[in-house]
Amino acid sequence: MTGNLTHTALDWLLRIQQRPEDAALRTELAAWLAIDTRHVEAYRQAERVWQLTGLNEAAATPPPAETPRIPAAPIAAAAVPAIRPQRLRRRRWPALLAGSLAACFILWVAPDAYLGYQSDYRTDLGEQRSIELDDGSRVQLDSQSAISVEFDSSRREVRLLSGQAFFEVTPDQSRPFRVDANNLQITVTGTAFNVAVRASQLTVAVQHGSVRVAEGNHTLAEALHAGDRLQWRSSDQVTRDKLPLSQIAVWQQxxxxxxxxxxxxxxxxxxxxxxxxxxxxxxxxxxxxxxxxxxxxxxxxxxxxxxxxxxxxxxxxxxxxxxxxxxx
The missing domain is CATH 3.55.50.30 (Phage tail protein beta-alpha-beta fold)
Structure with missing residues (x-):
């Protein structure tokens, strides 16, 4: 389905939402739908994305009612997906839609703004960044990633707030280096390893040295060595396997x-x-x-x-x- 067709279908849906009582507009839509079954499918997809964004609920659109049809429509599906007249006055609808869009925009940017508040270092879309920490350790941040750093005389702690990072840790036996990522704690004294936080799982892969991985008080791996990878989905879904060293943190290339x-x-x-x-x-x-x-x-x-x-x-x-x- 072409991009032009999907955009046209979405435009039709927005116009119907704005003018639900306009019989002439609804007849025009029925005629457009009757031209080709692809138009019907494009319109159905437009309805799905409308539901996916939640704007249909924000606009308080009542349930569908009976719809006018083209007399000789070749397919029953060409009937206009009608919308009963809104309980709200029509002149208030544009303002309500604008408010809904503004609310969606706030929900969109709020997590990003909060992440910016929490983080000491972060990257934007398509950006990679190399950071040297106070102890000489280096962190390479991947696209759309963020960390916060807490160092003092007895500890070295980094929180991976989002995304992915490759750590090259300067050895210091008196101050173990710990990375907190969601539920897991990765502890080392000197090594190089990759940590990725994703929606479906959290992954730790070691390039050289050794790391300990724990979930709270429960140790998941006492020692991951070079080439070892641990994947965590939940407390009872933990897997461990081996990777060629050349495949660890290849996102840097x-x-x-x-x-x-x-x-x-x-x-x-x-x-x-x-x-x-x-x-x-x-x-x-x-x-x-x-x-x-x-x-x-x-x-x-x-x-x-x-x-x-x-x-x-x-x-x-x-x-x-x-x-x-x-x-x-």
Whole structure:
């Protein structure tokens, strides 16, 4: 489905939402829907994205009512998805929509603003940053990542607030170096390792040296050594495997290496490199497994390559939202 068609369908939906009592407009929409079944599908997708953003609830749109139809419409689905006249006065609707959009914008930026308040160092979309800490240790931050740092005479603590970071720790037996990431605590005295916080899981991979990983008072790994990787989804979903050293933190070279991973998890890895939100609307597609090497310097091409083996597609609904699903 072309981008022009989806944008046209969304435009029709917005116009109907603004003028629900306009019979002439609804008749025009019915005629447009009757032209091609692809128009009907585009309109249905526009309705889904309307529901996904929550604007339908914010606008207090009542349930659908009976809709006028084109007399000789070739398909029943061409009927206009009608909306009963709103209880609110029509002249108040634009102001209400503007308020809803403003509220959505606040919800969008509030977590980012709070993250900025919490962090000492952070990166924007597509940015990598190298940081030297007070003890000489180095941290490489990936795209859309953030850390806070707390050092004193007896401790060295870094919190990975979001994203991914590669740590090269200066040895200091008197002050172990600890990284807190969500529920886990990674402790070392001197080593190099990668930590990634994603929606689906948290991953620790060691390039050299040794690290201890704990969840509160429970030790998950007393010693991860070079090439070891620990993946944590929950307290009862912890896996450990081996990686070639050349594949640890390859994001620093602009690559994403995937070995027999679920598409849903791979999309989590790719999201920090894409603007806006990426929504997966097909759980069966998300459960499919892939293997490959993808170019993070062109994340849109990487996304297409990830979905292509299983006929997945990406629909761009707004500058802030893209939806992944299987091709119809």
């Amino acid at each position: 602009g690559r994403l290496v995937v070995r027999d991973a679920r598409i849903a998890d791979v999309l989590d890895e790719l999201r920090p490199y894409l603007p806006g939100k990426l929504a997966l609307r097909d759980d069966r597609l998300g459960a499919k497994r892939i293997t490959g090497v993808y170019d993070l310097r062109d994340p849109d091409a990487a996304l297409r390559a990830i979905l292509q083996p299983y006929q997945g597609q990406v629909s761009t609904w707004t500058p802030w939202l893209r939806v992944v699903e299987r091709q119809p």
